[in-house]
Amino acid sequence: MDMLEGGMLSTVFAAALAEPPPISSYGGPAWSPYLVGALVGLLTCASMPFAGKPIGASSAYATIAGLIGKAVARKPTERTKYYKEEPPKLDYSIYFIAATAVGAFLAAWHGGELTGRFLPEFWSDRFGEGASAHRALFALTGGILMALGARLAGGCTSGHGISGSLQLSLSSWLSLICFFIGGVVVAHLLYPGGVL
Amino acid sequence: MKSGTVKAIIFGLLFGFLLQKGGVGKLHLLIGALLLEDFTVLRVMLSAILVGMFGAMVLTRLGWAEYSIKPTRWRANIGGGLVFGAGFAFSGYCPGTGAAAIGQGNGDAWFMAIGMVVGSYIYALASRQLETHLKAAPADSRRIRLPDVFRLGPLPFAVLFAAALVGVLLLLDRFTV
Secondary structure (H helix, E strand, O other), X not given: OHHHHHHHHHHHHHHHHHXXXXXXXXXXXXXXXXXXXXXXXXXXXXXXHXXXXXXXXXXXXXXXXXXXXXXXXXXXXXXXXXXXXOOOOOOHHHHHHHHHHHHHHHHHXXXXXXXXXXXXXXXXXXHOOOOHHHHHHHHHHHHHHHHHHHHHHOOOOOHHHHHHHHOXXXXXXXXXXXXXXXXXXXXXXXXXXXXX | OOHHHHHHHHHHHHHHHHHHHOOOOOHHHHHHXXXXXXXXXXXXXXXXXXHHHHXXXXXXXXXXXXXXXXXXXXXXXXXXXXXXXXHXXXXXXXXXXXXXXXXXXXXXXXXXXXXXXXXXXXXXXXXXXXXXXXXXXXXXXXOXXXXXXXXXXXXXXXXXXXXXXHHHHHHHHHHOO
């Protein structure tokens, strides 16, 4: 009897370790996603007359790369086709992306959702606290691929995915659909059986 | 400070605030979206498109704003889109939501940002070769909008498209958590 109970207990314990908490336990959005979406839609529209341009994120990273490139190797940087057409300077896109991070900080602070850790708990529960290198390599690789893809396609999930798609641009809808096709396929290859 | 800078800061602050409140700076919701296990990201995006579509239509009709449509380049949009998607799956964060993730304190998102900077520079170095092959075609580099593709007037198209978007949102609400 004792042995049976002990056996059952250890089985339950092992199962609890093998099965990380479900996705819902890591928290959903603080506000309704419909409300947030509607407000993002209005903000993007407002940006068109007031800032004279819709919202976009990816070009800021290219501008930062160009500024660093110019400081390190001026000639080779200025000779590239891309930076001839888009001379890197401290412009709208950089202030915008920096303010995006600050805005998110304020929202997280306001909602008590500041994380302040390298690995999201969701990741460390599945791959261990020591999985920082794994995560960093994935994020870095993803960043490089996203930059190549966004520059080729002409925008990212903000510029094409929201701004362009709500203007019903064909290039944006083509790109957005391909973002998701590529993302869904590769995510299933990276996490067979899911991680959630 | 220049007025453009002030506007960039105001719009950026609001954008980042909303992204964080929408939960799309959270890694599990982003990877969950690509694994088709969580639909928060899709709900945010489709609602933004639904509302913004009518907003942009009104503003352009009033003459207060102009559409800024990027040229359609099939190979670049599709090829670049798929590469971006693959990167999105690796990173979990995309360029905008990653900035929001950095702001809310996710250290790993900095590596996405470094990758974006490195990748952008690699692209610039290869831009002449890449763009000659993939962005050359002038014939299809027109600024095309979906109503043109479907040969419908702007308003009838918007109404039909809105109905489709609402349909998808209702289905999501019915069949997913």
